[in-house]
Each structure stands twice: as structure tokens, then as C-alpha cells.
Amino acid sequence: xxxxxxxxxxxxxxxxxxxxxxxxxxxxxxxxxxxxxxxxxxxxxxxxxxxxxxxxxxxxxxxxxxxxxxxxxxxxxxxxxxxxxxxxxxxxxxxxxxxxxxxxxxxxxxxxxxxxxxxxxxxxxxxxxxxxxxxxxxxxxxxxxxxxxxxxxxxxxxxxxxxxxxxxxxxxx
Numbered sequence: 001x002x003x004x005x006x007x008x009x010x011x012x013x014x015x016x017x018x019x020x021x022x023x024x025x026x027x028x029x030x031x032x033x034x035x036x037x038x039x040x041x042x043x044x045x046x047x048x049x050x051x052x053x054x055x056x057x058x059x060x061x062x063x064x065x066x067x068x069x070x071x072x073x074x075x076x077x078x079x080x081x082x083x084x085x086x087x088x089x090x091x092x093x094x095x096x097x098x099x100x101x102x103x104x105x106x107x108x109x110x111x112x113x114x115x116x117x118x119x120x121x122x123x124x125x126x127x128x129x130x131x132x133x134x135x136x137x138x139x140x141x142x143x144x145x146x147x148x149x150x151x152x153x154x155x156x157x158x159x160x161x162x163x164x165x166x167x168x169x170x171x172x173x
Contacts, residue, residue: 030054030055030056030136030137030138031052031053031054031055031056031060031122031137031138031173032051032052032053032138032155032169032170032171032173033050033051033052033053033120033122033137033138033139033140033155034050034051034140034153034154034155034164034169034170035048035049035050035051035120035140035142035147035153035154036048036049036051036147036153036166037146037147037148037149037150037151037152037153037154037163038147038148038151039148039149039150039151039152040148041148042148043144043147043148044111044114044144044145044147044148045110045111045114045144046090046110046111046144047065047088047089047090047109047110047111047118047144048089048090048142048144048147049086049087049088049089050063050086050087050089050120050122050140051084051086051153051155051169051170052084052085052086052087052122052137052138053083053084053170053173054083054084054124054137055083055173056124058124059076059079059080059081059085059124060076060080060085060122060123060124060137061075061076061123061124061125061126062074062075062076062122062123062125062126062127062133063087063089063096063120063121063122063123064119064120064121064122064123064133064135065089065109065118065119065120066101066118066119066121067112067116067117067118067119068116068117069112070100070101070112071100071101072098072099072100072101072106072109073098073099073100073101073103073129074087074089074092074096074097074098075096075097075099075126076095076096077094077095077096077097078095080095084170089109089120090109090110091109092109099129101129102129102130103128103129103130111144113145114143114144114145114148115143115145116143116144117141117142117143118141118142118143118144119139119140119141120139120140120141120142121133121135121138121139121140122135122137122138122139123135123136123137124136124137140154142154150163152164152165152166153165153166153168153169155168155169155170155171
């Protein structure tokens with residue numbers, strides 16, 4: 001056995017550990033959330049597209065994107081229909097109003113760094129700035145750097161997150 005095998009094993013372990021930083025969760029019967037992982041280094045510099053599905057009759061009304069030192073809130077400006085929606089978190093468009101953690105209008109949504117961990121929370125009800133949202137559809141923790149390293153969709157799988165092909169998302173309610 002050459003001395004390179006332990007190094008390769010350590011690199012594989014580090015890669016697996018970085019993937020597990022992307023924890024995803026889904027509240028049973030409520031919905032699912034996944035994030036496009038492009039496998040391209042530029043993905044570390046911007047927020048991904050979120051794929052959101054809901055199982056009940058209540059569509060998402062609010063998306064919270066939170067890190068330790070800053071946050072954004074996307075509030076739907078129209079009622080969503082159809083059971084699923086794609087939202088480009090960097091440029092969500094006119095269907096979403098963007099505010100910062102203090103409730104002030106925000107126009108630019110950019111990650112602080114590829115290593116910054118963010119939590120994406122999706123709720124069926126809106127709350128005022130400073131109030132704690134319920135995130136009753138789903139929650140998902142991620143770093144943009146890890147999304148840049150993989151190709152597929154980071155999606156909820158019980159208490160763990162896993163990379164799945166785009167064809168395998170969303171799982172059934």
C-alpha cells in the first residue's frame with residue numbers, strides 16, 4: 001500500500017463531511033425543499049435556485065435566508081399555486097419582496113463567502129421583522145461552496161440531506 005492511499009481516504013472523508021454540512025429537513029406531510037447544486041465553481045459566489053414543494057393547500061408565503069451575521073426575507077407578492085415553485089434566491093423577481101433582517105427593503109442578495117452557513121426556512125404564513133417564523137413547510141442548511149462542489153439537487157431525506165438527481169426531486173408527499 002502506498003503512502004497516497006491514506007491521503008486519498010482523508011480527501012474522500014473531507015468531501016463527504018463537506019456534503020453533510022448541507023443538512024436538509026422536511027416537516028412530515030408539509031413539503032420539501034431542495035437547492036440546485038451546479039458543480040461549477042461560480043456557484044460559491046451566488047445563492048442557488050430553491051425548489052420548493054408543498055403537500056397541503058397552503059402555499060409558501062415567506063422564505064427566510066439566515067446566517068449568523070445577516071439575514072434576508074422574501075415575502076410572496078402573489079399567492080402561489082400548483083404545489084411547487086422555483087425561486088432564484090439571488091434574483092427572485094417580482095413575485096417576491098426582499099427585505100433584510102430589520103425589515104428594510106433589500107435589493108442585493110449575495111452570500112458573504114462560500115463557507116458561510118445559511119439556513120433557508122419556508123413558511124406558509126408571514127411574520128413581521130423581528131418575529132420568529134414557523135418554517136412549517138421546510139428548513140435547509142447549506143453553504144454555497146458545497147453546492148459548487150456537487151451536481152444535482154441537495155434535498156431533504158428525513159433528518160439528513162443528500163444529493164439527488166434533478167429527476168428524483170421532489171419526493172412524494
